[in-house]
Amino acid sequence: MRCHADTDTVDFVIVGTGAGGGTLAARLAEQGFSVVALDAGPFFRPLLDFASDETAQNQLFWTDKRVSSGTNPIKMGGNNSGKAVGGSTVHFAMVSLRFRPEWFKSRSILGYGADWPLDWAEMWHYYSMAEQALAIAGPIHYPWGPKRPRYPYRAHELNAAAKLLARGCEALGYRWSETPLATVSAPRGKSPPCVYRGFCRFGCSTNAKQSALTVWIPRALKAGAEIRDLAMAGRIDVDHQGCATGVHYVREGQWRFQNARNVIVCGYAIETPRLLLNSETACFPDGLANSSGLVGRYLMTQANQAAWGRMEDEVRWYKGPPSLALTEHWNYEDRGKDFFGGYCWMGQGPLPIEWVSVQTSARGLWGPALRTEMMDYNHQIGVKMVGEMLPNEDNRVTLDDDTDQYGLPIPRITYEWSENDKRLINHALNQMTMSLAAIGATRIFPQDDDTNHLAGTARMGFNRETSVVNSDCRSWDIPNLWICDGSVFPTTGGVNPALTIQALALRTADRIKHLAARREL
């Protein structure tokens, strides 16, 4: 690995190496820029470091101190936060979906949320690039949305949970599909095909998963980028002309400063606003890139409710990627809705600890009743939604008075579901319950309290008054400060965000190349 001294003024220092930062590190280095990418987490070697275990793999999650508050506090930790080179993609469920095109103009076309300053057709191009780079395994024909190329790798075999999802969809008259997944169905480079061990959300120990750690980081290293792990960024410095000069970070107990011509923040929806807010100066008393006052605002999560039931058949849902099949019916069908937004639902395969948390949180079971229910583990079936929650400026990340192990103020996360969110959830719970009832499941119950992915807090937009960054992910206030991760999403859609973040990072890298050629960096 090529290494830089802190005193080298590199072209780009990138904070975070997940779906946003990992992709940018690779693409910017491949374009010839000098790049240092910092990550607060370790550089894992999956073949040696990853156990097949729900508990031990807590090592992958962001477990630093955070406060979650509000009417509907968001569950953090392993639910939505990664702390490793590769970020959350090390433990994501590999679901790689495109936005519905209309979502990029949801305000203008669908009447809710906010428009993105991007054109869907351009994003369609970058989605294809990302799918090729990640060797997505998916169906030949995807049933929803505009035409897209066939997926580069064939779809995975369906497990029993996925076949039952399909059966339920067919009973309701809805289309279903094999889920496009970022785990290979045939050998690719150093990745063997997926062996269906089922611990995907706790790190892939065989490297079949096409995460930032296995795809973008090796490309970044090959192109000359430096990946500096265990490096926690604490503050971005800005000179008296209002330009960023580099990043203060702590590594091996020492505070250091990396000089850079450009800073790109890719810390996701909590750590990105936290870093910007923690970097306040006399010139920027409310934090960096925050003249709009919107840094930390419009935090979004996604509804992740589920319906569960029991089959007479043995399902053994622990085998294979958890979400091998899905339906996007209610992402593309607007008739009959009493709410804005969309949702999909997917097959599920919770391992025992997650499964018992469903029984305790959704039903409040304990004692002999709980152990009795758990005995049916191999007969359980379930479907779980990924649902769009609407942006609300009062859902936000602020700084708390408390500090973390580095002495940095910790984030306080405040969240409340809107009436629209609740209507969407209720609609989905009805639909998912019917899909289970239609296949003869018994002992059906809803799980009404879960959320998953994050977005917002540094939204992109059309002007400096109503957004934090422009369509190039460049901050309006500080020309050499960029933000490129899920935090720039103006709306979050009804699909998992990872592929959209990577497509956005690919576009941003191309825009930076273009701007550099015009000497507009």
Next chain:
Amino acid sequence: MSRLRLTIKGPAESGGLIAINGSTPMDNIDPRSLYPDYDVLAKRTSLSWNDATRRVIDARLAVPREPRFFSGEQWATLVAVCRRILPQPADRPEVPIAALLDNLLRTDDTQGFRVDPLPYDGPAWKQGLVALEAEARAAYHAAFPALSERVQDALLKEAQAGRLHHPAWAPMTAALFFKHRILTDIPALYYAHPTSWSEIGFGGPAGPRGYVRMGLNRRDPWEAREVGATSQAPARALTRHAR
């Protein structure tokens, strides 16, 4: 298309089940495993486990049985609470849930975040056990572990329902402590233990070998065989050739 109307509430009398396809609440009987011949630890040296897995499971099985995080009195309360939340059969070694929790909090191997107004996990646990003890003494003039199982259950149900209001809970509430700590941590630690995996027929660690047979009612030779399952040959015959 007909719409089901769901009323989504907390734990209902039906245990949260929706009455479809003849669902009925499960009786509170002592459950029996459907997999009496299955021991997930028998796969420890097989291709279903890698070295990293062996390291972490070995450490879990060797967890010290004495408290190092909790005080003696807190420990006694905790052990009693664990036995009510996850009662275990008498005919096998007990999963040491309290010891696993003590170890987890001592090493601060938690999810990191706290939900307002709960303190972080370690302080919340200490305070919650003290508060539960205070409730036991206030209502029954006895220590929680000295109460009968029936009375312990009653007190825990009151905590779950938010009907306990001793000042020792502040700024938490009994209901939040029950939901976020008791009912989150204790079951998670039990189902992190290989004994529970054998009990429910979970495949357990599965790398690098993974699985081959994915369909309905299909099972690899290295998976648990359910009592009464007739469609497949006994697991032992199938596993003879597998390490």
